[in-house]
Amino acid sequence: MGYKVPGAAMDRVSLLWRLRRRARRGVLCMALFCMTMAVLYTLCAENSVPVTDAIFGVRARTRAQPRAHSIVKVLRGAGGSKPMYVDPQKLPGVIPGDPQKPIPVLSSLNYSMEARQKQQHPEGKEKERHGLLAWLLGRPLRRALETILGGRRRADAASQNADDFFVAKGVIWNDEMSSSMLGKRLKKVVQNYQAMNKYGVAFSNSEGGKRRQKLSGPQLLCQLKMMVKITTLTPEMEPFSKFPWASLLPAKPLMSALGPFKTCAVVSSAGSLRNSGLGKEIDAHDAVVRFNAAPTLGFEKDVGSKTTVRLINSQVMASEDHHFLSSSLYSSGALVAWDPAPFSSDLNEWYNRTDYPIFKQYQRYRRLHPQQLFYILHPSMEWQLWERLQDNMAEPIQKNPPSSGLLGTVLMMSLCDVVHIYEFLPSRRKTELCHYYQNFKDAACTMGAYHPLLYEKNLVKRMNQGSDKDIYNHGRVTLPGFNTFDCTQPSNSSTWK
Structure with a gap:
């Protein structure tokens, strides 16, 4: 007669057996899951697709992106x-x-x-x-x-x-690039900006985009020299003279305080500066201008470490993300700020209609750093430069101010004998990477969306005094300073090279 297991003990054995079976199944399922994820990860890595996109789909990520108006x-x-x-x-x-x-x-x-x-x-x-x-x-x-x-x-x-x-x-940048060469999305963006006309641009040639005749490089240079005036705000200007904080504005304009320099480098923030090895060449210049929040720390080999002037827009000054008041990034060199103004406005109207609170941030920064040179560009310069762009293009351009890059280039042409611009025109390293210090890609960063970048590059290419080989290999454009040529002599303005 066999031994009978008591009922309670049988229940415990049965329960233990079931738990062990479930545990084995769990381990097996986990192993299968891990193997599946490993295979998926390998496939995604080979195809440059984020794993989350493969699982949930690209639309899920795209839907989660913020709407521009919200x-x-x-x-x-x-x-x-x-x-x-x-x-x-x-x-x-x-x-x-x-x-x-x-x-x-x-x-x-x-x-x-x-x-x-x-x-x-x-x-x-x-x-x-x-x-x-x-x-x-x-x-x-x-x-x-x-x-x-x-x-x-x-x-x-x-x-x-x-x-x-x-x-x-x-092959390098073609100075006859036009909006017809853009993709559908960017073409639509340009059309929308034409229709929006946020700044009330009224310019005869902007509607038809009719260009009289294509000017030579020397003629364009003389046109910029004579028709774009580099002016910064000073305490005696209205309406600032009425404000107690006007004393924070520099007593002398920028042109009297900086320069002249022999050679200057204008360093764009383009992603193609990565792995360029241009750092030593850039630092060898007498003066170097950088833009917005572009850092040098950790990128010295490619962009150098010297900063003489940093040109910043009012959005960078106001955005909490850029830590304008506290970051040491902005403490090197002189600061030059700018903010878009209505096309035909005077300083009074602009003061009450700034895009971002540039004057509030300016006062705060100056009180924290009273010894640092800090200027604000007169907004008329932006639109004078925009008019030169539109006047020399065969089609309407975006009715928005030029980029910081072009503003900084013309600014340094007023201070330097020779200006070298790096990666404003794309070199053989061309990439859709927007900035060398970020990992975000978008063709708009090269072709333009808000700013008329495409047309700015056309203008710079026409004025370039360097070789196409310099552009292709180094992304380097060479422009002369305004004080190096005489535009009063017709022969000089038409034949100088």
Whole structure:
């Protein structure tokens, strides 16, 4: 007669057995999950697709991006809170157009018509490069996986075609670039800015975009010298002379306090400065101008460490993200700030209609750093320069002020004998990476969205006194200082080179 296990003990054995079985199943499921994630991660890495996009889809991430008209930050100060709308151009993946219909341009394929034709009619098939796992998979399965993971191969190929337009086989920026060569999204952005006309631009040539005749480089230089006046605010100017804080403004204009310099470097913030190795060359100049929040620490090999002038826009001054009042980034060299004003306004109107609270931030910074030179550009300069741009282009340009890069270039041409501009025109290192110190990509950073960048590059290319080889290899443009040529002699203005 066999031994009988008591009921209570049988229940305990049965329960223990069930727990062990569930534990084994759990371990097995976890192992399968880990293996699946490892394979997925490998596939995503080979196709440059974020794992989250592969799991949840790109649309989920795109939907989560902020709308341009709903982004609000508050600048908190002693006088309470003032709503401040962040420039949507600075937001990842969003370029503004109609505020009610923001236009996303994340990973947009903004390439030229020539590139599109090459893509539609390829001359030959190039051998595709894949990772080890993709090589082990069959072609149909590999294609299916690439489709599931966002079609990145096709996007990469299109982006490569866009790059080829500028730098393949030594080709550099064409000074006849036009909006017809933009992708659909950027073209729509430009059209929207034309319609918005936020600053009330009224310019006869802007409607028809009719150019009298294409001026030579020396003629353009003389036009800039005679028609764009570099002026900074001083205490005696109205309405500032009535304010107690007017004493914080420099008594002498910038042109009297800085320079003259023999050689100057204008260092853009372009992503193509990465791995350029231009740091020593840049620092060898007598003066170096940098822009907005572009750092040097950690990037000295590529961008140098010297800072003589830092040109900043009012948004950087007001944004909490840039820590303008507390960051040591802004304490090197002289500061020059600017803010867009209405096209035909005087200083009184501009003072009450600034884009961002430039004067409030200026006062705060000056009280914290009373010894540092800090100037504010007269807003008339922005629109004088814009008029020269529009007058020399064959089509209407964006009715928004020029970029900090072009403003800084003309500023340094007034202070220096020779100006070298780095990566304003893209070199062979051209990339859609917006800034060398960030990992955000967008073709708008090269072609322009808010600012008329495309046309600015056209103008600079026409005035370049260096070689195309310098642009291709080093991204270096050479411009003469205004004091090095005489525009009063007709022969000089037409034949100087």
